[in-house]
Amino acid sequence: MIDLLGDAEHAAPSLLGCRLVRSTPAGERVGIIVETEAYLPDDPACHAYAGPTERNAEMFRSAGASYVYRIHRSHCFNVVTGPEGSGQAVLVRAIEPVVGVASMQRARRRATVGSTAPQGVALTNGPGKLCQALDIDLDLNGVKLVGETDRDAGVSLRLLPRETPAPIIERTIRIGISKARELPLRFVIRGNRWLSQSA
DNA sequence: ACGGAGATGGACT
């Protein structure tokens, strides 16, 4: 059971080890979530902090939906958590690829502007990279990720519980933000090799 | 209508 009804600070570590499943006509891609960050209602770094806007609308809807937004050339993927209307979410910052690696590599190559093909851990070790690898963009903003999903409606992104024992978790400050830098709201699976490069 | 900022990634010195 994945705890998404509690607040993001509680949900973020509970998502570690869970599987993210992307199904398209081309096949299935699966990654294990290894790094997350919580963004809370009273948190200046949270997109929902200043209240509902068009961009962050999904954060104020029901837990278990996706919140996808664009930053520079990349997308970031979040899982909405907490009571409806509370405005909080968990950013997925890195996954460990387990199924459909070749398909992820193709998707990354397609989305990469430069010439060098992403290799090794660079496949999915960052929030923008994993969105490229799984073809997550604004079309997947607001889709239901758990339970009865919108799969028949052509939507194919699902969150499944972990199959393994709870991982050993480390907690640190968040990465790449300018506000509320000091809050320890980043959670990682200890020692996992697919974690993002933390400056 | 406008301008600045950004939960990033890749290239380069």
Next chain:
DNA sequence: GTCCATCTCCGTT
């Protein structure tokens, strides 16, 4: 380490 591409959103004119 630094620089910046590229675009969406949002607060301000």
